[in-house]
Amino acid sequence: MADPFAELLLRLRKDAGRTQEQQAAAINAVSGRDTMTRREISRYEKFENVPTDHTLEHIAAAYGVSFEDLKREAKAARARKRKECASEEEDQEDVKRRTLLGGAAIGVSAAAEPWGRLALALSKGSKTDAPSAAALVNRAAELHIQELNLSARRLQHTVESHLDAITAALPRAGEHERALTIAAGETAALAGWVAWDLGETNKADAYYKVTSECASAAGHPPLRALALTYASYGAPTPKEKLRLLSQAAQDVRGHGNATAAAWVLGRHAEEAAALGDDTGALRALDRARFAYDFADHTSEQAWVRFVTPYRMDSLALTVYGQLGRSELTAAATTAVERLGDGLPDGGVVVLGDLASALLRGGDIDQGVYVTRQFAAASQAKPNTMGKERTRTIATWLPDNEQELADHLRQFAS
Secondary structure, three states: OOOHHHHHHHHHHHHOOOOHHHHHHHHHHHHOOOOOOHHHHHHHHOOOOOOOHHHHHHHHHHHOOOHHHHHHHHHHHHHHHHHOOOOOOOOHHHHHHHHHHHOOOOOOOOOOOHHHHHHHHOOOOOOOOHHHHHHHHHHHHHHHHHOOOOOHHHHHHHHHHHHHHHHHHHHHOHHHHHHHHHHHHHHHHHHHHHHHHOOOHHHHHHHHHHHHHHHHHHOOHHHHHHHHHHHHHHOOOHHHHHHHHHHHHHHOOOOOOHHHHHHHHHHHHHHHHHOOOHHHHHHHHHHHHHHHHOOOOOOOOHHHHHOOHHHHHHHHHHHHHHHOOOHHHHHHHHHHHHHOOOOOOOHHHHHHHHHHHHHHHOOHHHHHHHHHHHHHHHHHOOOOOHHHHHHHHHHHOOHHHHHHHHHHHHHHO
């Protein structure tokens, strides 16, 4: 007869509707490392090995169950393994524990897509422990930084696996429900952003919708601002883009939202500039910079960590380039100096916006030079905005740079 702990791990995986490979990926998504394999999951379920406590933390988070409960069961399993005398019949305590933990993944496989599972989980409630909740929240924040140096294709599976892990935990969230709901919304918004970058617009809309549901459930308006601002990139008309951004600006008013406000206002400036609204664009850009002077992108909303000084440089470059403003020269100098000799995370975005701004502003030779730098950097350090910027730049290249334009379009596809 199989060991009760091995059976417990097998039951949890099956209740979650995952293969062994998918479970390994879910654990890696929580831990942030690609160290778990299908083979190791198989060894656990055959009782050839018992996970360490460190690994158990990640397993608990991936299933949304109590780490302390799993730790206690693993300790008992190790004792049985040492004695090599597993009982033919389970005692009543084993039955109780398996019944308790076996129902932990309620609802995980009740819907076909991650946003559907999340929406289902929002209607439930129970308990999970502090270490598991903290691991899930922290991982959600880390993913928003990874978008600066990972392509959408590489990031998508990791983000959706993490969303599944939080979804599994939500029915047992207890006192951590609000924090996990916010983390779920942050992860769903990033999943939508990645889906949009991959051209999966319906999927992106579904993720943004459930992000807004998370914002309502948690009573946390800045989370809705995240969804609205991401959604503004794919809105069908300039008027709709500005409407979404105006609503987002209302959601990030108040203390503790300076970085989020700077990003939303910067996006508003970009879209106003695209419409040729000099006054509106410059006013929004000034407000964005003023807000950023009071911001700390490392300690406010978890998702604002991608709004680095480099990102603010790129917003200014876009606005000045689209409006043909003389301030572009000074902004370009500041951006290049901040980049330095290396290429920091977020640097590809700056190079792309600088190339586009120079080409639009009529500085063709310098624009082509920076475009070549951008093309090389995009391949070396992909990010979730690479495709969009690449297409835009290709349209502004002169006719004698058709080979470079074709290269960029091919990369974007």
